[in-house]
Amino acid sequence: MATFRILLTPGDGIGPEVLEESLKVLGRIEKRFKHEFQYEEETIGGAAIDKYGVALRPETVAKAKASAAVLFGAVGGPKWDDPKATVRPEDAILGMRKQLGLFANLRPVRINPEMIGESTLKPEVLEGVDMVVIRELTGGLYFGTPKRRWESASGRQAVDTLRYSEKEIERVCHVAFGLARQRRKKVTSVDKANVLRTGQLWREVATEIGKQYPDVELEHILVDACAMYLVRKPASFDVIVTENMFGDILTDEAAMLAGSMGMMPSASLGRRKKDGTGIGLYEPIHGSAPDITGQKKANPLAMILSAAMMLRLSLGLEAEAAAIEVAVDAVIKDGYRTPDIAGKGAKVVDTARMGTLVAERL
Structure with missing residues (x-):
């Protein structure tokens, strides 16, 4: 059994909602492939400003450096949008990239044939x-x-x-x-x-x-x-x-x-080891989406696919990453959609149900 340490930073808005669904999927990966993911959670972004007065604490950076990877939800929202503010939620993501030496952001763009009309x-x-x-x-x-x-x-x-x-x-x-x-x-x-x-x-x-x-x-x-x-x-x-x-x-x-930013994962990477792996920060590109926070409308697929990128690029688990991607494609092919990608005749589901469907496919 392989054990991996992962830092979770849910952040603001829909960040915690979509991160929860990625953990649901990773739980199935643990059982199917006999791995153990050890999680630690840290408050960042606007939530950290409210609690600590800063968007990113040194303690959070230290825990990130001691982890194999960081799963990052989202930061920001109207509450912290004062342009004159000296501390902003975005300081969390910018600071994390800088402190971890993550100089390359990878954003794959692939068109799912089932969604070409969206x-x-x-x-x-x-x-x-x-x-x-x-x-x-x-x-x-x-x-x-x-x-x-x-x-x-x-x-x-x-x-x-x-x-x-x-x-x-x-x-x-x-x-x-x-x-x-x-x-x-x-x-x-x-x-x-x-x-x-x-x-x-x-x-x-x-x-x-x-x-x-x-x-x-x-x-x-x-x-x-x-x-x-x-x-x-x-x-x-x-x-x-x-x-x-x-x-x-x-x-x-x-x-x-x-068709939607809710489908787009990303990876932020630094220097790689000889085997091609290394610490990375993985996040959906859609942001905190405060207009739909708490409404169960958020699309968790970008976060789930970001977790797949984490498995491949930081943990060296290619088969496990591919299994998640195949599961996502299968759910899309079966017609299931969250509201942001729902076309005519789609089976519209909420955030939690979409996460469950992908997990069940695994």
Whole structure:
């Protein structure tokens, strides 16, 4: 029996609701494959601000570092939305990524054939879509300094700094090219090299790293063109790699190809061990969704699929991860849907029932 230590950070809004369903599914994995998952839970985000005055405590980071992986729910909500606040719920996710050295965010985008009619795009545009977007996580505008607001005689002003180093770009590009070798051997590097100095550096370094992978095709594309092609010819992409803010925006756009952000998992990774595993943070991309909190309408599939990514990428459990993905596909094929993905004739179920259906399939 293999034993794994996992930190749970449910967070705010629907975070606790969807995390609970992923644990239901992982419980079936434990029984079927004879593993033991040892859980510890920590309060983060807005809930932590209310309780401790900070979004992320040092104690939480220490427990994360001592774990094989972190299952992260969501943070934020109207209660903590004051733009003048010095402490914000998002400090939890940004701080966790920084403290754990998680520099690459992987967001797979695959179109389930049973749901191709749920997207706002035409079915013929979506045929063959199967991509991974890799977003650099610890550099760029979100972390660059100086970063401040002030008032002057001419009015209110603010500044953020977009800064990247060669090393930061190199390491995330290596992740992209390494993943592309396992897929269709194509990397699309996204920048704004026609305007930004950081974009020019990004393109130069991506080109240099690409020469180390002669079996992988590299193309460069400006971020505005990429945004257009994601809705015009999304099947042309295999692995997309880009900087922090561009990735934040493009991944939400790409999520809508699948019909709902409630279907989209993600993994935030750092340096890997020789066997390819390593600590990671796994979360759905849909956020805290305060408008449906407590209504049992939340789609838990993104969280469940994030748990599958955890099994594969941090615990090295490929068969177990695949079993969850097959179970999710089977439930979708049987017509079950939460409200966010319910089309005509769907069998609409609530959050808990959807989690139970996936667990039963296992």
